[in-house]
Amino acid sequence: MKVLVVGDMREGTNSKSTAAGHVAAGHTVREVDTSWLFEGSRFSPRRWSVSKARIADPFGDARLAREIREATSGFAPDVVLAIKTIYFKQEIVLDIPAERHVHLSFDDVSNPDNVSARYLAAEAEWDLVVTTKRHNCSEIEARGGRPYFMWAAYDPRYHRCDTEFSSRKYGIGFIGAARRDRIGLPSLLGSHFPGSSIVVGPRWERAYPRGVPGLEMRAAAMGTDYTIVANSIKVGLVLLNSENRDQHTNRSIETPAVGQLVLAQDTVEHRELFTHGESALLFSSLEGAIRLAQQMREDPWTAARIAAAGTEKIRYGAHTYRDRAVQLADALGVS
Known part of the structure; x- marks a missing residue:
């Protein structure tokens, strides 16, 4: 064709x-x-x-x-x-x-x-x-x-797992643009995961010109730059765009493809893709997401197991x- x-x-x-x-x-x-x-x-x-x-x-x-x-x-x-x-x-x-x-x-x-x-x-x-x-x-x-x-x-050229889960620098991270409905996310991550959290994407530095204590902030990463930063994160937050009425998004597929543990909003389509507690963790509020991420920080073996199961589900799921x-x-x- x-x-x-x-x-x-x-x-x-x-x-x-x-x-x-x-x-x-x-x-x-x-x-x-x-x-x-x-x-x-x-x-x-x-x-x-x-x-x-x-x-x-x-x-x-x-x-x-x-x-x-x-x-x-x-x-x-x-x-x-x-x-x-x-x-x-x-x-x-x-x-x-x-x-x-x-x-x-x-x-x-x-x-x-x-x-x-x-x-x-x-x-x-x-x-x-x-x-x-x-x-x-x-x-x-x-x-x-x-x-x-x-x-x-996902694109296997960029959305791939190059780093062992246990060797990743950041305990939790979000890759995506700053939006009004998520503008408080950097402060939330920095306070609960000081020194182990990162936010990557456009407009965050405009919203936080002096940065956020306890959190690393980077501009948008594309291509191989995305691969590198994504492989430094253990738990990947998947936040949906409310204005798009998202039930899933590209990041829903890319996050497990790079070996991150999927921590995603609980939607019908995310439940079609993943099983809560087995191949991903699903939440209904940011507070709930923080609690789940803290549990994974205290139980690294379970975190690694869920991350691997999510990666396998996407890798062998024709995505x-x-x-x-x-x-x-x-x-x-x-x-």
Whole structure:
């Protein structure tokens, strides 16, 4: 199968891993990178247009159309896979000659932050709208689209276990962006796990310019940088995005893949993935999460056992991006 993947192709992104998964599945892949849309200062006209108006400027549309023409020169794709191309004129992608046109989003496509007027007006024209949010399926269908639910995935190139559990530096850590509903997390971890806790991700340093006693704070880590920092953490907190109404997220799959003990919010989908007390620990409040993490600190043998069971469950559960590529090809009936 020949696949044209259009999306943010920076190393370590979901889009890049999706393309790599199709290559691993034996497909011929060409990429069109849209990461340039988010370049520039926060106050540049392009960034303002994307973040506020939810639209690419005319120069952005023209650039995408040109780069697609270049990528498809001498290459006739069977499938066009567009990953969150909501800011562009949809016909730029939908008009590419191909047997199937698929839109994929790893975010909630009913959250206004993750859609645009352009995308919603053309949603029904996509042959398949792939979502990792099961609750999106009925909503997409009600809008006239053809939804398909797919679990999140991990990329074995980066989401791998390189360090023994007992040798990891940090007892507990969180890898993810700062958000209003989790802004107190660094202080909570620093006070309960002083010298043994870490938070990694964008905007934390902006919220805590002087840092937090007892806690290490780092900027976002991608690709091999993510592998290194993730392998330094024993217990990995999985906090979901309430605005996306998450029941699981990519981190739900990546956390056990890197050998961390999964400490995740208790949801229906997390209970489908894991068994509480056997392959993960599930909590209903941050206070409960802290108590569970403290118990694991006092019982390192049990912590290591649960972490290993979670890793094995994901590793042998068909959760790589290659597995998702095979699944999508089957759903499309294209080989």
